[in-house]
Amino acid sequence: MTGTYSGQFVMEGFLNLRWSRFARVLLTRSIAITPTLLVAIFQDVQHLTGMNDFLNVLQSLQLPFALIPILTFTSLTSVMSDFTNGLAWKIGGGLLILVVCAINMYFVVVYVAGLGSVLLYVLAALLSVAYLVFVGYLAWQCLIVLGVKCLDVGSRVRNMPGVLIEEPSESDA
Template sequence: MPHNIYLHSALVKSRQVDRSRPAEVKEANMYYLIECTVALFVSLLINIFVIAVFGAVFYKKTNMDVYKKCAESGSSYINILPKDNRTLDVDIFKGGVVIGCYFGTPALYIWAIGILAAGQSSTMTGTYSGQFVMEGFLNLTWSRFARVTLTRSLAIIPTVIVAAVQDVSNLSSMNDILNVLQSILLPFALIPILTFTSLKTLMHQFTNGIFGKLVGVLITLVVMAVNAYFVVDFVEHLGSVYLYILAGIILFLYLVFVIYLLWLSSVAAGISCLRLGQEGRFNHEVLRN
């Protein structure tokens, strides 16, 4: 969720902290760290639970195995499941159906409520992130109600239209495409934030240390590599030569742009360090004279 980085930044800016006092800023950073760590840890636990349940149900299963299990449980959604011996392939909707077959109908509704809650959470964070970005880049002076109405409408209305004219299977495929698009956007959030938090002229005494920079760069590279692998894997499953060619061209341009972004960030960091050095020499000369 690359847009959440902007959301967290906006939420931090909204806190009443005297930024002229380093001790108060340091204390606020500690509480921000605890807040984000707790939120991300809870999200991690939820994802571990989901993966564990799916692994227990889906591992080494074929479509026929699941079809027989759903037939025994009397599932009303059995018609959407194929009857062959290929490895089980599910999406969000079929995954919930299969869970209901193995753990009973309540599990199916628990899964549905969880997906609804996740969708609402994602929509709200995306909407608020867009709202804060619009305020910063476009300098909008609308009332809060007008901004929220516009951004929520832009987020929800297209989704409602797609849901009304398409079936559930197409919506599940659309979710996969959205995940791929968010993966592609990650470097445009991670690289600038690493650059900005490493600038002495911007962060002063709160600049990232050498250890923080190394860890940040390593984590960013790992996340980008994992997401690049899954993007390629997603394209391979589409099975069209023309899509391969198109994906190859887009991937090449994308990598060129990411390299350009890295170069631009390094140039900005170098200029900042040069200016800081010049200011230091100037101050030294003033004090000496």
């Protein structure tokens, strides 16, 4: 229900519809809920449960891509001005994100282990490497913004108090 409702508002924003409220709600909710209804009508409860488990795994994998940038941008003075996170919020937020993402990764591993196929294990392992590299990169950039200066080697982006400046490359000169 929550996913359908939030998906409706996101879809309304992307489609930029200028229809009556009723027509917009009917269209966007229908698009959001139709796949679930089709599975519920044409399959048994076990398929619906499996689809729900798969969607939970996908959401667990996507969570770091929401939480890490939120902590990063709310810690930038150039973005938040007077409302920038203080040290306690930076540390607390970072630890909370770490705990939540670790718990979610545990559930992803449990789900993949339950699939029972060597081919899926190999595919999951390969995708996990790319995924962890990208999440690690996001975390690295977040830590630089949070003030861990020793990680800021070879970076083109410098976080100066109040200003985020991208250094010009040789091709720009």
